[in-house]
Amino acid sequence: xxxxxxxxxxxxxxxFVMGAAKLQEKLKSVLEKYGDSVDVKxxxxxxxxxxTDTQYAKAPYVMVDNxxxxxxxxxxxxxxxxxxx
Amino acid sequence: MFIDIDCIQxxxxxxxTCGDYFISKRYPEISRLIAVLSDGLxxxxxxxxxxxxxxxxxxxxxxxxxDIKKAxxxxxxxxxxxxxxxxxxxxxxxxxxxxxxxVKIVEEGNPSFIWIHxxxxxxxxYVTVSSKKFTDRKVQVYNITLEENDRLIFCSDxxxxxxxxxxxxxxxxxxxGLADIVTNVLKIAPTISSRDLSRxxxxxxxxxxxxxxxxxxMSAMCLFFRNPRQALVFTGPPYHNQRDNFYAxxxxxxxxxxxxxxxxxxxxxxxxLNIPIENGKILASGSLPPMSYMKGVxxxxxxxxxxxxxxxxxxxxxxxxxxxxxxxxxxxxxNSDCITFMIGAKINQAHYDPNLPIEIEIRKNIMKKIGxxxxxxxxxxxxxxxx
Ligand code: FES
Numbered sequence: 001x002x003x004x005x006x007x008x009x010x011x012x013x014x015x016f017v018m019g020a021a022k023l024q025e026k027l028k029s030v031l032e033k034y035g036d037s038v039d040v041k042x043x044x045x046x047x048x049x050x051x052t053d054t055q056y057a058k059a060p061y062v063m064v065d066n067x068x069x070x071x072x073x074x075x076x077x078x079x080x081x082x083x084x085x
Numbered sequence: 086m087f088i089d090i091d092c093i094q095x096x097x098x099x100x101x102t103c104g105d106y107f108i109s110k111r112y113p114e115i116s117r118l119i120a121v122l123s124d125g126l127x128x129x130x131x132x133x134x135x136x137x138x139x140x141x142x143x144x145x146x147x148x149x150x151x152d153i154k155k156a157x158x159x160x161x162x163x164x165x166x167x168x169x170x171x172x173x174x175x176x177x178x179x180x181x182x183x184x185x186x187x188v189k190i191v192e193e194g195n196p197s198f199i200w201i202h203x204x205x206x207x208x209x210x211y212v213t214v215s216s217k218k219f220t221d222r223k224v225q226v227y228n229i230t231l232e233e234n235d236r237l238i239f240c241s242d243x244x245x246x247x248x249x250x251x252x253x254x255x256x257x258x259x260x261x262g263l264a265d266i267v268t269n270v271l272k273i274a275p276t277i278s279s280r281d282l283s284r285x286x287x288x289x290x291x292x293x294x295x296x297x298x299x300x301x302x303m304s305a306m307c308l309f310f311r312n313p314r315q316a317l318v319f320t321g322p323p324y325h326n327q328r329d330n331f332y333a334x335x336x337x338x339x340x341x342x343x344x345x346x347x348x349x350x351x352x353x354x355x356x357x358l359n360i361p362i363e364n365g366k367i368l369a370s371g372s373l374p375p376m377s378y379m380k381g382v383x384x385x386x387x388x389x390x391x392x393x394x395x396x397x398x399x400x401x402x403x404x405x406x407x408x409x410x411x412x413x414x415x416x417x418x419x420n421s422d423c424i425t426f427m428i429g430a431k432i433n434q435a436h437y438d439p440n441l442p443i444e445i446e447i448r449k450n451i452m453k454k455i456g457x458x459x460x461x462x463x464x465x466x467x468x469x470x471x472x
Contacts, residue, residue: 011348012349012374013390013436014436017441021372044362050433
């Protein structure tokens with residue numbers, strides 16, 4: 001069985017106003033081609049934003065499996081899924 | 086007991102202002118509620134000012150502890166008489182009621198109220214007091230005691246006279262017609278809220294008119310004496326996280342409907358009470374983050390953005406109950422009588438980052454605004470608890 005990649009889009013307050021809303025709309029259609037092998041789900045605040053000394057630059061945050069993507073864009077997410085970086 | 090009160094008004098066709106005036110105030114500390122419905126002579130702005138004056142004076146008198154009978158006498162003495170029509174300027178119904186069921190009512194000129202007890206209409210006794218100066222001015226004073234599930238219906242004559250002169254209602258709907266409307270709907274919906282009942286009365290009264298347009302200002306004010314519907318809104322993480330568990334348990338033990346507003350807050354309750362969060366497969370559409378679901382919790386939404394929007398909905402003339410998370414929250418609040426807000430004081434610094442494209446309200450402020458409008462405009466009982 002193929003491994004399923006989980007994409008968690010943070011829809012917490014900070015990420016939402018920083019563009020997660022638009023991101024998730026775009027992402028939905030872009031990720032369709034992966035079918036069941038990519039599982040996209042919205043999640044509550046990942047608590048990264050609240051961390052003021054965070055090493056991660058900026059919202060919106062997305063998690064692809066266990067990796068955090070900051071200032072997430074569709075391209076960054078696709079890259080992560082395809083190439084693992 | 087809780088006094089569920091509401092008043093819906095419809096202004097006379099082609100007028101910009103309603104000539105009837107409704108005012109109501111709750112005093113939670115002393116379990117008391119005062120309400121006045123006044124109908125100013127004529128219609129439009131003049132009537133509005135007259136009824137507003139009467140209602141406000143009346144409410145102030147009662148509030149100040151003046152005996153309701155005495156207060157109405159003073160108003161009767163002081164209100165002028167219309168030069169042309171030689172009748173008094175405005176009519177009123179004033180209610181002073183306690184949550185133990187004792188109610189004092191004074192009526193001058195308005196159609197007499199309808200009291201429904203055990204699906205029966207009761208005609209209570211009253212005392213008539215007439216003005217010393219103007220013999221045509223008389224008030225009826227009632228002292229009654231309500232029991233659980235009793236209702237009182239008040240209206241302006243725009244309701245009882247609707248349809249006047251039409252084929253079907255030559256003499257208008259009249260008090261009996263109104264009583265029939267109410268008893269019929271109570272057969273189908275015995276627990277209907279005062280808000281919905283008032284709305285129903287208005288729409289039925291409009292149906293008496295052939296063109297469905299109001300020929301006079303219409304007000305329907307309903308009072309429902311019942312067990313309070315308790316609700317709890319838990320929003321924001323407590324200031325000290327050692328207290329998370331303590332507050333989560335208060336949330337768990339609360340008897341009534343419960344809502345969580347805030348993703349981090351939901352995570353906290355989920356962790357402390359071991360209830361998983363279901364985020365649903367459907368992604369958000371529109372301008373608010375989506376709802377989530379937790380067993381035993383009636384509503385789980387995002388925090389500040391949803392609260393801010395709900396406040397905007399509450400501020401509109403007719404509160405919007407859109408099918409978005411803020412609309413659901415508005416509904417949740419309006420369908421409760423006593424609302425406890427548990428407000429966490431922890432602040433998420435990221436919300437005040439100047440780089441954010443929109444300004445995010447401070448939780449405590451938005452909660453204060455919501456609490457205030459619920460208390461004043463929607464006559465709810467509101468309790469704040471800061472954590
Ligand atoms: S809102 Fe996304 S990490 Fe806090």
